Amino acid sequence: MDSLEQFRTEVRQWLLDNCPESQRQPITPEEQYWGGRGGSFASDDARLWFERMRDKGWIVPEWPVAYGGAGLSEIEAKVIKEELKALGARMPLYGLGIWMLGPALLEYGNDAQKEQHLRAIVNGELRWAQGYSEPGAGSDLASLQCKAEDMGDHFLVNGSKIWTTAADRCDWIFCLVRTDSTVKKQEGISFLLIDLDDPGISVTPIELISGESEFCQTFFDNVRVPKENLVGELNKGWSVAKALLVHERKLMAEIGSDSPRQVVAPNAAARTYLEFDNGRISDAQLRSDLVDYDMEMHAIGLTHFRTFEERQAGVRSAAPLVMKYVGTEAEKTKSELLLAIMGSQGLGWEGQGFSDQEIDTVRLWATSKAMTIAGGSSEIQLNVIAKTVLGLPQGGGS
């Protein structure tokens, strides 16, 4: 047995010994643990599972041991992920801290920042929000105007951020701010960490077409931010942001295969809602749409696998750059397909006559519309592919 298989066996055994039975069931949004000052566990088992994973360093297996990780390689981390999935184990902790800020700090943060924040993230002490977009800076993110003035011993921040996910339940926010407005727009941006409890900050939730309000607008009115909260160099925040966007797009591309919301797969929904004739779906159009979707997901899954193998082999290809585009478009297709399969049962908004799952599916259909907008819209993804993969000349608006 090679050492990786040996490792896999050990991981599997450890998970069997340590993951409580109740934590092997599909999770609902209410049961997710996002940490933070206002965070709480849905059950004692959830707490136990979190603590065991935290102490093992497997919440962030690739991070250094000193910062709460297990210091493992990417391939070992993948083994853990696969075994967690095989067991149906829940994620013990959710959050932008482990997914985005942590990796950025490991790359760009100084020692003091790593000391201050990384363990707190893994321990679930603080919940992080992301402050990138502004009302006037969406796809054209670099045109952001939220301003941080150098006041000697601190920055003075004024402006607002929009689409700050769950900012009303977060403790800190990592922000892109304008620190120089006299240079090319990308060159005057810095990356700041801000405590949302600071005076001068207010947060307003935004109601979406899904009926949910997971996003907020966050306002900064003469907020004093200590100088040591600057990550990376002054006016070099765009590089940090770009590195983070890669993490975000990867995350969004993977959401299709690893959704925290439990929605039935279209081919399973077909068995519930559609008529079959001799083992075949009678509705030719829906059968055709379903096979198109299943094939697309099959191809996307194989491409995820290929990008992983390429990274292991040190081979560069264009595949990672297309995954956000194809993954989120497929996610939208899935929601449309589910509604079509459910027919009039796929119209229920609330109340009687519909199962919880049906309502969830409909709400998620509305939510899915944001997936090809957030994290760089599909159009922006195509611009990036045209420029960086194909080397096409820069045109207007791209």
Added chain:
Amino acid sequence: MALVLNEEQRLLQDTSREFLSNHAPVSNLRALRDSRDSKGYSTELWQQMAELGWASIILPQEYGGLEFGFTGLGVVMEETGRTLTASPLLASAVIGASAILLGGNTSQKESLLPAIASGELTLALALEESHHHRPNRIATRAQVDGDNYIITGNKTFVLDGHSADRLLVVARTDGETRDTSGISLFLVDPDSEGLRRQRTSLMDSRNAANISFERVRVSREDIVGEPGQGWAVLEPTLDRARVALAAEMLGSALEAFERTVAYLKEREQFGVKIGSFQALQHRAAHMQSRIELCRSVVLQALTAVDETPEQLPLLASLAKTQLNELVKLVSNEAVQMHGGIGVTDELEIGFFLKRARATMQTFGDSGFHKDRYATLCGY
């Protein structure tokens, strides 16, 4: 590492590309077309390809094979797709060799495989009987007559059928027209009495033939596989053919796409390169994303032939469908993005467009494979 080429395969890719661009560029296909070449491919080129080991690439060493597997074959197929090279590679070295390898008895393997491997013997599969790929719809009959069988029926769209040295004929020894049982495979000499071959001239300038069998006598010894059990040989052979063809289609799509992107960077209108127009950039970027998915699918399907044959039916249908859609998209966009010159015979893009249509119909269109995939998925 199934989805990343290894050192040996990268080397094979480099040498294949160099050889084909020197000895078999697209202009060779044009020359074959314009001269109305009787064979439809260059015998000399095929001999050179065989000397490089391509005719034996999937065969075990005991039969003089290179034993590179389908992942190795895929590399070569992809490169022949880039140059649109006409040769018996698919019909004989992939389909013929696979059928004999999977279904042949010891004596058939020993007599045929080394000859296929050296390129001196070519085979062609006489399967289709209608204008759509329906491999189980076999009406051609083979009736027992003492130690012989007597074959009667009509075959169409037989790739390389007019030039092959031997035909592999799918005929029914039992059962009804749509049954998968009762199908048998026969090795038939094309010069047999009662056999007539008619070469057809297709848009892609390759070879196919209509073949009629009027009481053609074949020896019992020339059955490949068990009588009536031919489906067990035919289906995996067809899946190998589909996967190999998908690799060729990927190469064609890549070449047409790269030529188009190069044109976008060079052609000026309104005082700028047309590649700076977002209307074209987004369509090109969309094609790139489809290419990335297709590459993964083709590599996995090729690997399945070598390593996980139980997954081959699903992956072969996935690959053929995805590549059908890719070559249709890319060849149409390639013509459109080249503008007026794109519809001239002078530009080679038209050859890619036409080859795309022929490959889309070969061994199953998207409708066929989507139906098969859905059936395999249980709906």
